[in-house]
Amino acid sequence: xxxxxxxxxxxxxxxxxxxxxxxxxxxxxxxxxxxxxxxxxxxxxxxxxxxxxxxxxxxxxxxxxxxxxxxxxxxxxxxxxxxxxxxxxxxxxxxxxxxxxxxxxxxxxxxxxxxxxxxxxxxxxxxxxxxxxxxxxxxxxxxxx
Numbered sequence: 828x829x830x831x832x833x834x835x836x837x838x839x840x841x842x843x844x845x846x847x848x849x850x851x852x853x854x855x856x857x858x859x860x861x862x863x864x865x866x867x868x869x870x871x872x873x874x875x876x877x878x879x880x881x882x883x884x885x886x887x888x889x890x891x892x893x894x895x896x897x898x899x900x901x902x903x904x905x906x907x908x909x910x911x912x913x914x915x916x917x918x919x920x921x922x923x924x925x926x927x928x929x930x931x932x933x934x935x936x937x938x939x940x941x942x943x944x945x946x947x948x949x950x951x952x953x954x955x956x957x958x959x960x961x962x963x964x965x966x967x968x969x970x971x972x
Contacts, residue, residue: 828860832867842868842878846885855886883924883935891926891933895919895968896950900939903946907960911947912936914961918968932968 831852835844845864849856856879865872879885897903897911912923915934919927926933942948945957951967959967 828863829867832864836867842870842875846879846882850885855889858887883937888926889930891930893931893952894933894935896935896937896940897923898938898940898942898946898948898950899936900943902943903940903948906946908947910961911949911959911964914964915968918965 828849831848832841832845835841835848838844842864845868846856849860861872861875861879864870865875868875879887895915897908897915899908899912916922919932919934921927921932921934923934923936937950940948940950940955942955942957947959949956949959949964949967956963956967
């Protein structure tokens, strides 16, 4: 943690680059890191916690082995994203921001994947899928689980 802080200490607004680096390296920001970050950056613990909880990209628990992200932005909603969201939560038995009990899949909602022309869009472990039907979502999740 301290080496990540050291490598970004001189960045403007260092907390965000540090949190992104922690997420990249560890997959989540362990709550035990909050006092360390606060101390290293001369911030209050509340300031650090507030940033972590404000931005949805920062997780405080380890993600599943696979991460399924469903776009919920207007363009995707107009072409069936709500149905995909219902299908995913029903099939996986979890809500958005949760991980299956076996640790296989974390389900997240995002509000734009930049793939508006071919919505509804889904991203699995960084791979983007467009024009996803409920049936195709089933096969994508099956491969991911």
